[in-house]
Amino acid sequence: MLHKGDELHHSGIDVASDPRAPRHSKTAEPADVTKTGLAFLHTAHCLGSGDIMISAMGDPEGNAKGGFVILDQDLKVKGTWSDEATKFGYDFWYQPRHNVMFSSEWGTPSAFTKGFNPVLVPTSYGSDLHVWDWQKKKQVQTINLGSEGLIPLEIRFLHNPDSTHGFVGAALSSNIIHFTKDPSGQWVHKVVIKQEWPKMIGWALPTLPPLITDILISLDDKFLYFSNWLRGDIVQYDITDPENPKLAGRVWLGGCCRKGSPYKVVGGLPEDTPDAPDIPTVKGHELLGGPQMIQLSRDGKRLYVSNSLFSAWDKQFYPDMVEKGSYMLQIDVDNVNGGLKLNPEFYIDFGAEPEGPVLAHEIRYPGGDCSSDIWE
Secondary structure (H helix, E strand, O other), rough: OOOOOOOOOOOOOOOOOOOOOOOOOOOOOOHHHHHHOOOOEEEEEOOOOOOOEEEEEEEOHHHOOEEEEEEOOOOOEEEEEEOOEEOOOOOEEEEEHEEEEEOOOOOHHHHHOOOOOOOHHHHHEEEEEEEEOOOOOEEEEEEEEEHHHEEEEEEOOOOOOOOOEEEEEEOOEEEEEEEEEEEOOOOOEEEEEEEOEEEEEOOOEEEOOEEEEEEEEOOOOOEEEEOOOOEEEEEEOOOOOOOOOOOOOOOOOOOOOOOOOOOEEOOOOOOOOOOOOOOOOEEEEEOOOOOOOOOEEEOEEEEOOOOOHHHHHHHHOOOOHHHHHHEEEEEOOOOOOEEEEEEEEEEEEEHOOOOOOOOOOOOOOOOOOOOOOOOO
């Protein structure tokens, strides 16, 4: 990273001459970005026009402000996608055949960059989805998710460009929420996967939010995957019927609910794992932290996972991981009948990086993947 305080979060790959030897090519400088009135950039998508659209979470002073910056292919800042703004910003996904874009919310940068304080949830964190007219670049509907949808982060439509079905992971509430368009043309939502908060002794609060921090949908639209960063598991659901997901697989990769943790779990774990799980080592490495960003191979057979969320939150919840560095793991996937299994022979140690230890976050495939590909 070129500037002090930079923290690489989300990325995209266009065309790489040699993916094994990336080199610096161009930079959109902070001063050019902040001229738009936006800052704290997050999700990037390439548009059909060739431009790059990036969501923003705040203004240059760290106040909450959701918007979108447009760059050309030379990373020249062209301006904002819309002259409208939302209270908070985070992720977005669009479905051109239905002339719609959805955007989600995290919180106020001046709050979340200092770590997580639950007292600030009512004032400094979001609970809305924003529906946009894709062609007119105007907001047409706001969906308040209420207490069951606190901090709605990653948002995905099905990859089928004709589909109106989508999902968002509400991080703090730890629920998966489905949305679709009703016969009147309005967008409606409901909680389709509701997760109980484990009851704890010794943790900061009496109950622990599983904390859904990433979701993705397989390219064939058969399975939904999501990670619970604090609870410690990755979950696979069959979404053949998007409004009625069925549990298909689960794998435990760390978290606060593990056997041997300094915290005691006294209830509230999933029915298929009623007791604190044993967490295996991989190639001699203890799995510190919890599963966070996930990426699925295009054939749907391998799920890759990293464990760093955001440095301020990493330091607050998993200081040992920060001290020793993070990892990338591979999960073998049964993409026919469902099922997840940790690959014991795959471990990338980011604690061993030059000038490390370092913290690994988003995982991308050159040429497109489940988290970036949108068809028009």
